[in-house]
Amino acid sequence: MQDTQQICQICFTEPSKYKCPACTTQTCSLPCIKLHKAQSQCSGIQDTTKYIPRTDFEKDGEGERMLQRDYNFLSGLGRELQVRKDDVKSKNKRILQSGSNSYGNKRQNRNAPPANYNSEDGTFKQTTLIKRGVNVKILPKGMSRAFQNKSYFDKRSSEFMWTLEMIMVDAENGEVLNSGINWKCSECTKVRDTINDKLRVTFGLPERQKKEATEADTQTQTQTQTQISQPNCQPSEELHYFLKMIDTPQNKPVLKYLDPTKPLGEVLKGESVIEFPTLIVSTQREIKGAWSELVEPVEEESSSDSGDDSSGSSEES
Incomplete structure (x- = not known):
């Protein structure tokens, strides 16, 4: 057995x-x-x-x-333990790489230093790209503004989609009332339409427009929707838009007035921005306080007048 x-x-x-x-x-x-x-x-x-x-x-x-x-x-x-360490490192690299917009989504070497890194003194060179006629200054990877930049070119519509920072200020004292970001704004969008529905809620615009729209009993439903979608349809609620200029003192920002009836791509052409444009919104054309420095746009009719050009350049400087 x-x-x-x-x-x-x-x-x-x-x-x-x-x-x-x-x-x-x-x-x-x-x-x-x-x-x-x-x-x-x-x-x-x-x-x-x-x-x-x-x-x-x-x-x-x-x-x-x-x-x-x-x-x-x-x-x-x-x-x-080693696998978990490697996972944390690779996840952090992906977060930093996704935060910076490469404007073309080209694959980059993860171990290679950034293209704007100066190995001699350990500083970052400021890189400037020209996108649709706009000078875009690129920040180093990992910075918050670079992470927020989601601008891209839409091949289907052949339009450049801008990320916009919108800041609503009080015209009486220049105090910032509210701010928000429009993550997807076409270059063909008119300046007055850059405030999307979400930002209108943030800025407190929809409730005010809906209230006045319901009081107008003689208007049709289509006219009511048009009034809600256009915050400047009433003179008392007309909004003014300004571009925040860069390379100016922090305590004395300079604004440039934007024509609300023109497309966004047209008013931004030739301007310089850091990662993406910053638009200042106010209920009045003149803003007091820290935002009082204003640069008026040069009209096309006066482009041939050298005197106007010289005065415009002196104001911008």
Whole structure:
């Protein structure tokens, strides 16, 4: 009769071939393994934290097996820690790379330094790109404004979609009332339509327009919708738009008035922005306080007049 230690402890007929890592039960085949797990409620996974008496460790063949078990446990723990470290590093790299707009979505080498990095003195060179006639100054990767920039070129419509920072200010004292970002604004959009529905809610415009629209009983539903979508349809609610000029003192910003009836791409042509334009919105043409420095746009009719050009350039400087 065969030794009971070498016979399958489930069917008791065939010689054992396998040993359960969890409870060392000897089995002969896959059906016996499954039956053993079902009967004994055994997981089949070795508990690496289970206490082992010294007497069991000193048994013949058990000491080497226990030592191999501990070695495998420590090796697996080290591998798991290394994998988690690598995952954190790669995730941080993806966050930084997604935050900076590459204007073309070209694949870049992750280990290579940024193109605007000066290795000699450890500073960043300011890169300027010309997009649709606008001088766009690119910030280093990881900066908040670079992360917010989602501007892109829409191939389907052949239009450049700008990210716009909109700031509503009080014309009486120049205090910032509210601000928001229009993440997707076509270059063909008129300046007066750059405030989308979400920003109208932020600036408190929809409620005021809807209230006056309901009081006009003689208007049709179409006219009501037009009044709601255009905040400057009433003279008392006319909004004025300005472009915040760059390379000016922080405590004395300079604004340029924008024609609300012209497309966004037309009024931005030839201007300079940092990552994306910043538009100042006010209920009056003249703003007091810190925003009082104003540059008037040069009209096309006066472009031939050298005197007007010289005066315009002196104001801009």
